[in-house]
Amino acid sequence: MGCMSSKPADPADKDALQQNSKIEKIIKSDKKAMDRTIKILLLGAGESGKSTIIKQMRIIHAQGFPEDERRQTRAVIYSNIIVAFKVLGELIDNTEPDVGSEEAFSDMKIHDAMRDMWNDAGVQKAVARGHEFALHDNLHYFFNSIDRIFQPGWLPDNQDMLQARLRTTGITETLFELRQMNFRMMDVGGQRSERKKWIHCFEGVQCLLFMVSLSGYDQCLVEDQNANQMHEAMMLFESLVNGEWFKRKPIILFLNKIDLFKAKLAISPISKHFPDYSGSDTDLDAAARYFADRFRGINRVPDREIYVHYTNATDTTLLKATMDSVQDMIIQKNLHTLIL
Secondary structure (H helix, E strand, C coil), X not given: CCCCCCCCCXXXXXXXXXXXXXXXXXXXXXXXXXXXXXXXXXXXXXXXXXXXXXXXXXXXHCCCCCHHHHHHHHHHHHHHHHHHHHHHXXXXXXXXXCCCCXXXXXXXXXXXXXXXXXXXXXXXXXXXXXXXXXXXXXXXXXXXXXXXXXXXXXXXXXXXXXXXXXXXXXXXXXXXXXCCXXXXXXXXXXXXXXXXXXHHHCCCCCEEEEEEEHHHHHCECCCCCCCEHHHHHHHHHHHHHCCCCCCCCCEEEEEEXXXXXXXXXXXXXXXXXXXXXXXXXXXXXXXXXXXXXHHHHHCCCCCCCEEEEECCCCCHHHHHHHHHHHHHHHHHHCCCCCCC
């Protein structure tokens, strides 16, 4: 009768099994997190307000902006003001004092010169024609805040952060959680030179959020003063909404800057730039509906809904309500692919 013997377990094998088990748990955990992540791609022409939406998501769902970022953005705001100041000086053929550095914003002589220039009748006429020269639409906000900005130790508050303009290059993303779902929102630069990077973001997108500046109906592009912002947005929307990547994806259309649009209607008739518009030039509802219908008409995919929202991306309360509605819709549309 033979005897049976057992070989002692190799400690190295035991460690390998434990390590393998840990790796499998990590993979399962990562997969579960990915399955509960909704990727939203934020696209649109330059100056449409995409970066402002990203900032709002940080204010609403994250911790906002740390002090060091506010200090960095202070320099961006100074630059915005300086650029606008110099453009206005050129438009009215004036010479302006040297305001090429942050130190200028501690010099009250510069402050007084800026205030005098802003109050000049010729400057105000130039501002009224700002759409012809690609002036940033934050011009009024910052010039009206000039006393505060010149205060020693001034740091941008949330509204200042939202109004600051810095051209987006590359890809910016923000992550936030809502109702046990992870949202990954990606913003890609909207200027023409940045659009070749867009295709790298298309994979795995559950929703396209397309931004349009309503107030851009009479404005030129920053990168091309012979091109109209609204025409550019329509052309861009057509290439995306009817392309292969997004044929089966929900499309959300934000007609943004409704506040600036409303203020502009009385002084810049839509019919001058869009001759087929037949409504009253001062009828906000008719004017907004006209552009919503124009964008809906671009879609050639049968039975696909275009979800239109009229927004003001710098209004945190309004945008939060809008985004809550949007996020509910996205979750409902993706229930069949999400593991809940």
